[in-house]
Amino acid sequence: MAQRYEIRFSGSGGQGLITAGIILAEAVAIVEGRHAAQSQSYGPEARGGASKSEVIISDEPIDYPKATKVNVCLAMTQEAADKYAGDIVSGGILLTDSDLVKNPPAGDFKHYQFPIIRTAKEQLGREIVANVLALGAIIALTEVVTRDSGEQAVLKRAPAAFKELNQKAYALGYETMKALMSAN
Amino acid sequence: MAQRYEIRFSGSGGQGLITAGIILAEAVAIVEGRHAAQSQSYGPEARGGASKSEVIISDEPIDYPKATKVNVCLAMTQEAADKYAGDIVSGGILLTDSDLVKNPPAGDFKHYQFPIIRTAKEQLGREIVANVLALGAIIALTEVVTRDSGEQAVLKRAPAAFKELNQKAYALGYETMKALMSAN
Numbered sequence: 001m002a003q004r005y006e007i008r009f010s011g012s013g014g015q016g017l018i019t020a021g022i023i024l025a026e027a028v029a030i031v032e033g034r035h036a037a038q039s040q041s042y043g044p045e046a047r048g049g050a051s052k053s054e055v056i057i058s059d060e061p062i063d064y065p066k067a068t069k070v071n072v073c074l075a076m077t078q079e080a081a082d083k084y085a086g087d088i089v090s091g092g093i094l095l096t097d098s099d100l101v102k103n104p105p106a107g108d109f110k111h112y113q114f115p116i117i118r119t120a121k122e123q124l125g126r127e128i129v130a131n132v133l134a135l136g137a138i139i140a141l142t143e144v145v146t147r148d149s150g151e152q153a154v155l156k157r158a159p160a161a162f163k164e165l166n167q168k169a170y171a172l173g174y175e176t177m178k179a180l181m182s183a184n
Numbered sequence: 185m186a187q188r189y190e191i192r193f194s195g196s197g198g199q200g201l202i203t204a205g206i207i208l209a210e211a212v213a214i215v216e217g218r219h220a221a222q223s224q225s226y227g228p229e230a231r232g233g234a235s236k237s238e239v240i241i242s243d244e245p246i247d248y249p250k251a252t253k254v255n256v257c258l259a260m261t262q263e264a265a266d267k268y269a270g271d272i273v274s275g276g277i278l279l280t281d282s283d284l285v286k287n288p289p290a291g292d293f294k295h296y297q298f299p300i301i302r303t304a305k306e307q308l309g310r311e312i313v314a315n316v317l318a319l320g321a322i323i324a325l326t327e328v329v330t331r332d333s334g335e336q337a338v339l340k341r342a343p344a345a346f347k348e349l350n351q352k353a354y355a356l357g358y359e360t361m362k363a364l365m366s367a368n
Contacts, residue, residue, distance in 0.1 A: 013214070022202060022224075029226030030197070039223035039249045040206070042213030065223045065250055 003059060005144060006067040009134070010052040010084040011076025011097075016131030019157070021053035023135060027145040027153035028057050037065035045083070052084050057144055072142055074134055075101055076116065093141055095134075095177075112141065112180055119176065120169060129162075129169035136173025141181070147174055187243060189328060190251040193318070194236040194268040195260025195281075200315030203341070204258075205237035207319060211329040211337035212241050221249035229267070236268050241328055256326055258318055259285055260300065277325055279318075279361075296325065296364055303360065304353060313346075313353035320357025325365070331358055 007024065009017040018040055025038035037056045054067040072093045075081035081101045085094050090108045098113035116137070120130035132154055139150040151170055158166040191208065193201040202224055209222035221240045238251040256277045259265035265285045269278050274292045282297035300321070304314035316338055323334040335354055342350040 018206060025224065025226055026230075029230045033228060033231055035225075035227055037223060037225040037250075039221060040209065041219075041221040041246055041249055042209055043219055043245055044217060046210075046213045047217055061227055062225055063250075064248070065225055066221075066248075 004062070004069075005057040005142075006070050006072075007055045007057070007138060007142065007144070008052055008067055008070045008073045008084060009054070009076075009131075009138075010050075010074060010080035012049045012080070013046065013051045014049075015051065015076050016128070017051055017074075017076065017134075018053045020131040020135045020138075021055045023132070023153045023157050024055045024138070024145070024150070026156065027139075027149045028055075030156075031149040031152050032145055034059060035062050037062040039065045041066065050077075050079055050083060052080065072138065074138055075104075076130075076134065078102060081105055095137060095141060112177070112184075114176060114180060116173075119172065123172060124165065124169055126165060126169075129165055132166050132169040133173035133176075136170040136175075137177035138173075140174045140177035150174075188246070188253075189241040189326075190254050190256075191239045191241070191322060191326065191328070192236055192251055192254045192257045192268060193238075193260075193315075193322075194234075194258060194264035196233045196264070197230065197235045198233075199235065199260050200312070201235055201258075201260065201318075202237045204315040204319045204322075205239045207316070207337045207341050208239045208322070208329070208334070210340065211323075211333045212239075214340075215333040215336050216329055218243060219246055221246040223249045225250065234261075234263055234267060236264065256322065258322055259288075260314075260318065262286060265289055279321060279325060296361070296368075298360060298364060300357075303356065307356060308349065308353055310349060310353075313349055316342075316350050316353040317357035317360075320354040320359075321361035322357075324358045324361035334358075 025036040028036035035058045069089045088109045092109040096113045097116040099115045117130045121127045154170045209220040212220035219242045253273045259280045272293045276293040280297045281300040283299045301314045305311045338354045
């Protein structure tokens with residue numbers, strides 16, 4: 001059977017988490033030539049603002065594009081952490097924004113946190129790239145694509161006027177996460 | 185069993201078809217409060233530039249977010265038409281860009297066409313909103329959401345500086361399609 005690796009980006013609408021998922025899927029498939037599927041399902045909770053975006057990575061064609069056993073979950077709000085971190089696999093990883101997720105759920109997974117949105121605001125002056133900063137952190141954590149492949153996919157999607165900002169956000173997320181990991 | 189309605193947007197990478205799918209899913213779920221799932225699967229063909237994006241609409245939660253029986257397919261390139269129009273259901277609909285799809289596939293479905301990209305370029309001066317123009321046409325064709333719900337979802341996603349342009353593109357696609365339908 002094909003190896004599946006599942007990553008869920010969750011938070012609230014407007015945080016750019018669908019875009020983060022699409023960039024990761026494009027890094028896997030368009031940059032690295034492997035298989036990826038990316039999806040979002042919207043139910044009544046979408047009107048309240050909860051949002052999730054999932055990426056499945058495989059070395060073979062992906063028949064079922066929704067997450068079934070989440071290897072890694074990003075949660076950018078408390079509501080998202082409560083709602084979407086429940087099905088992380090044993091030994092998986094949860095990454096949260098430490099300012100916004102005050103009560104991270106417990107489970108048989110590793111938990112990392114840092115103030116993702118505040119870091120974007122304070123170090124880059126732009127909260128809007130917090131999603132790309134989070135993506136850099138997720139790629140550092142998982143190494144599902146190389147650092148360079150992720151950067152290429154980020155640059156491909158960024159509007160011309162924002163390429164440098166996005167590149168900085170990606171690098172900052174990647175480096176912050178690697179520093180956190182080596183401190184643990 | 186729940187009613188499923190499946191719409192596929194296909195063409196080449198960079199035509200904004202993933203965004204069109206996301207806007208439609210948000211019109212269904214966030215504006216109208218029903219269920220939607222949106223997905224893209226990327227295989228080796230993604231490196232060659234072929235792209236598809238699918239939206240499933242239902243009155244109940246959607247378990248399987250990939251299209252299985254396509255009710256409506258948009259094809260913005262010949263390659264996409266050849267590759268992705270094959271599984272339109274009997275009685276379904278194919279919409280193609282008439283400049284780019286010179287040999288539309290035949291089948292037991294209705295075929296509509298107009299020069300989608302050229303219309304965006306000539307009437308709005310911006311090819312980049314051809315995806316929103318196509319979305320307006322798809323909503324006119326299918327009425328899966330109201331004209332107003334689609335517009336709300338378009339405006340929600342458009343950057344501030346481009347709201348008016350996107351609104352015009354949406355209206356132009358919607359009106360062009362309605363005119364074509366009444367002429368047929």
